[in-house]
Amino acid sequence: MRDVAFGLEGLFPADPPSLQARRTMWEGDLDLFASHSETRGPGRDITFLLAHDRSATWGIPGAPALRSLIIERDQYAGLYLFSVAPHSLTALGQAWLIARGCPREPILRLPDGLLEPADDATRALEEQLWSSGDGLAVHDSWSDLPATWMIVQDPAAEVLPVRVLLEVPDYDAGTYTLTEGAFVSVADAREWLEGDRDTPMPQPPGPGFTERRARAASARSPHTPDPAAGPCRERPPAGPDASGGPGRSR
Template sequence: MNDRFDFDFDLDELAPADEASAYAVEQFWSGDLTALSQHHTTPNGSHSFVVAHDRSVTWGVPGAPQVMAIAVARDLTRFTFTLETSYHATVSFAQAWLVGRGCPAEKIAKVRDGFMEPADDLTLWVERQIRESGSRYEVLDSHTSDSDPSETWTLTRDSGADEAPIRVFYEEWDQAAGTYTMREGAFADVDAARAWLGDRDGPLPQPPEYHGEVRILRARAALSRSAGAAAAPKASLDTTRTPSAGPARCPVQGRLL
């Protein structure tokens, strides 16, 4: 694989298994994609899973999701393949989509060096929760802002929540620091969530089930913000990312600076 990523999925001798895959191949254009994380099965290479940033979306509909999840399954006995793609506001939701299609969570979790780093342990914890959520979260809406503010949010319905089942996952990027944070907020209904997103007239409401270590992580993150310095992720929790050896070239979404 080169630095940009080789999007040749080795399909030349295979035929699309269905009309949806044939259409997906026709529409697929790798020239605007930058891979963020990937996993390919061995030894026969029957499956490929990729999370990529699509730069072309920045010139399209404002607020549209820019992270593409790509799943390729090859049937090497029938010489056919299926190809699916799906867009998401954040890498963690794209990873969750791929996990739902058979990709091991730990294999797709690591994001390449050179991208924005998570600012604290709580961000890592929330991302892992999303990545391993299965069908728990029904995505209702999302929005991506390139600048001022640099953020994304994903509005969901949490089927596992006993209280406040509408959840907002809010990601904010600090371009100067080369880091980002991810937080989860809980609301009684969609209207309340949209009101908060529109006004931002208070802190993101904490999910009622947060307790124990999660409360400690939230408190640590709040103290770090008040001190003007982001907390470094603990090695015991950071099992999915490799620290960057140099300055971040683009945020976790893959946008080139």
């Protein structure tokens, strides 16, 4: 894994949220999965980062360990904006960054050595999640062996709006599967997760489900940082936990 460098030498936080977010992150604790940087004007640039936070190992059991970060720097003003969001699933960490103006290609390009999608169904579901932005409201999540799961609310779903996202690693094969189940309520979702999980999850209904979710995601206005605005004028909104698994590292 590559080391993370925030590039904040000589800069000061532009606002209290940036100071607080920066205090929660230490470069030495992060393993970089993907990044993208670009210039936003004279003396201004922005960096998008997806990383695994090793310090989560000593935190609350099952808590998200993936971090999505956005750092905006204004060298002339001597200021920076710093935003961070935790995630349980890599695809949702990527989606959070994409929704805030990060190009898809660099942030979807993960390093060698991580587990790979096991099948086309996993790839298709991740493709849906990349377009979800902040559209999934997270009720609960767990990031640890034997599986990572999330209970989320899908506002694009007309029926069975509560969804379970379940990621199961296969370290011998070097792969993982990601599946989705649809439930009437959070209680029903918890009941399935707390059972033996031998019964297949109810599938999202209707052939138009994917199209409805895509339309709902496109209807939301994703936050794209204004190249004409420096860090002291605008900050990218932080998202809810979206969730972070242990990075699927072998």
